[in-house]
Amino acid sequence: MAMQDGPVKQTIRGVVLFLLILAMPATLIAVFLLLDAETRNGRMFAASCLVLYAGTCGLYLWLKKGGRVAGRGALAFSAVALIGFTACYAFSPSGVTSGGSKLQSVFPPGRHYARWTPVGLVPEMDQMKLGADLTPYSDALMTRAKAERMKALFLTAYREMQQDPEFVAVGSVMGHGYVDAFGFPFNDRHLFSYVPGHKPGQKLPVILFLHGSCGNFKAYLWTWKRFADDHQIAIVAPTFGFGNWTILAEWRQLIGPIVTAPTTRGWTPGALSSPACPTGQSGSHGLSVRTQAVSAG
Numbered sequence: 001m002a003m004q005d006g007p008v009k010q011t012i013r014g015v016v017l018f019l020l021i022l023a024m025p026a027t028l029i030a031v032f033l034l035l036d037a038e039t040r041n042g043r044m045f046a047a048s049c050l051v052l053y054a055g056t057c058g059l060y061l062w063l064k065k066g067g068r069v070a071g072r073g074a075l076a077f078s079a080v081a082l083i084g085f086t087a088c089y090a091f092s093p094s095g096v097t098s099g100g101s102k103l104q105s106v107f108p109p110g111r112h113y114a115r116w117t118p119v120g121l122v123p124e125m126d127q128m129k130l131g132a133d134l135t136p137y138s139d140a141l142m143t144r145a146k147a148e149r150m151k152a153l154f155l156t157a158y159r160e161m162q163q164d165p166e167f168v169a170v171g172s173v174m175g176h177g178y179v180d181a182f183g184f185p186f187n188d189r190h191l192f193s194y195v196p197g198h199k200p201g202q203k204l205p206v207i208l209f210l211h212g213s214c215g216n217f218k219a220y221l222w223t224w225k226r227f228a229d230d231h232q233i234a235i236v237a238p239t240f241g242f243g244n245w246t247i248l249a250e251w252r253q254l255i256g257p258i259v260t261a262p263t264t265r266g267w268t269p270g271a272l273s274s275p276a277c278p279t280g281q282s283g284s285h286g287l288s289v290r291t292q293a294v295s296a297g
Contacts (some may be wrong), residue, residue, distance in 0.1 A: 005121075008041070009063060011105065011215075012063060013060065013063040013064060016056060016059055016060045016063060017060055018054055018138065019056065020053070020057065020060060023053060023056075024074070026049070026051065027053045028131075030046045030049035030050050031046070031050065032048055032052075032133070032134065032196055033045070033046035033122070033126065033130055036047035036129055036130050036133055037122075037126045037129075037130075038123075038125050038128070038129060038155070039123045039125060039126055039156075040091070041088050041091050041092060041121065041122065041123055041126075042122050042123055042125075042126030044087060044088050044091075044124060045084070045085070045088045045118070045121050045122050045175055047130075048080075048081045048084030048085050048088065049086060051077050051080050051081040051084065052077070052078065052081035054077045055073070055074050055075075055076070055077030055078035055080075055081060056074070056078075058070050058071075058073040058074030058077055059074040059078075059199070061074075061287055062074055072256075077191055079193040085121070088121040089115065089116060089121060092115055092121050092171070093115070093169050093170065093171040094113070094115065094169060094171070095112070095113025095114075095115055095120065095169075095170060095171040096113060096169065096170070097169045097170060101166050101169075102166060102194055102195055102196060102197065103167060103170060103192065103193070103194050103221070103225075104170075104192070104193045104194075105164040105170040105173070105190070105192055106190065106191050106193060107189075107190050108189040108190070109149075111190070113171055113173075115171065115174065117175055119172055119173075119175035119178070120171055120172065120175075120176050122172075123172070124158070124171075124172035124174060124217070124218055124219075125154075125155065125158035125159075125161075125162075127172065127174055128151070128154050128155075128158065128217065128219070128220060129154075129155060131214070132147045132148075132150055132151035132154070133146055133147065133151070139225060154217070154219050156218040157222050157223060157224075158218075158219060160222065161218065161219070161222050164222075167218060167221075167222060170192070170218070172218065173190055173192075173215070173216055173239050174214075174215045174216070175191065175219070176215060176216070176239050176241055177214055177215025177216070177241055177242045178215070179241065180241025180242040180244070181241075181242050181288065183209050184216055186240075186241035187240075189238075190216075190238070190239040191236055191237060191238040191239060192216065192218075192236075192237040192238075192239075193222050193224055193234065193235065193236050193237070194221060194228055194234065194235040194237075195228075195234045196228045196229045196232055196233070196234070197229070198232060202232075203233075204232055204233060204234045205233050205234070206233070206234045206235070206236055207224070207228075207233055207234070207235050207236070208236050208237075208238070209221075209235055209236065209237040210237075210240070211239070211240070213242060214242060215239070215241070215242060216237060216238075216240075220237065221235065221237050224237070
């Protein structure tokens with residue numbers, strides 16, 4: 001049964017129409033993701049978004065014209081979308097690994113992995129692939145050829161990574177880069193750490209890795225993993241939004257506690273090796289560090 005066409009209904013209809021218009025860009029991205037995704041969760045999330053949009057369109061039609069078909073259609077589509085999002089959550093990584101794992105995703109007190117967000121539900125492989133395909137349309141410096149080369153390199157790493165339970169379990173922290181890209185605060189002191197297998201009490205040198213533009217991709221750490229295993233070196237990879245390491249005051253606040261205090265695994269306070277930055281940015285600006293072996297605990 002249709003609602004009476006009074007002020008309340010008109011207001012609700014106006015709000016729904018506004019939300020539909022506002023969601024158009026996200027819906028377009030969902031279409032691209034559905035066509036582009038490599039993983040089941042990526043396709044399921046995209047399909048759920050499109051079904052939810054269809055359900056919202058049905059709700060608008062019901063509010064405008066009434067009728068059982070529109071009303072029942074809106075409910076059915078919304079229910080299917082809810083089931084899809086619930087399945088995405090069930091199959092998504094928890095964002096944490098066991099205490100004895102070589103790889104850890106470390107958040108500061110009071111913060112934790114946001115599993116329920118789109119970044120948590122859509123595998124990082126799909127985020128990266130979609131970004132590589134869309135970036136040439138918005139960035140004049142990223143040609144289609146460059147994007148294809150970058151995508152091929154990253155996809156190779158992510159496909160290998162899918163076989164490692166620890167790298168799958170930590171999920172993605174790319175949301176910090178997206179937040180920074182839109183101008184919102186992002187400095188929450190998250191970091192990845194990787195400590196290779198070692199003898200009890202053995203001291204390991206540590207490399208502080210500063211990620212490149214667009215965020216703290218797990219593919220970076222996956223590449224470092226091989227080096228760390230081969231050379232018995234621990235890796236610390238802090239997350240710094242989109243990767244603008246030239247903001248000295250802010251990233252000093254992030255790196256300082258890592259250098260001067262225990263952060264994870266019972267490491268002793270001390271220094272780290274010189275920072276490494278993959279995209280040519282000046283990652284070592286203003287930070288004086290020295291190489292020192294630290295206890296990996």
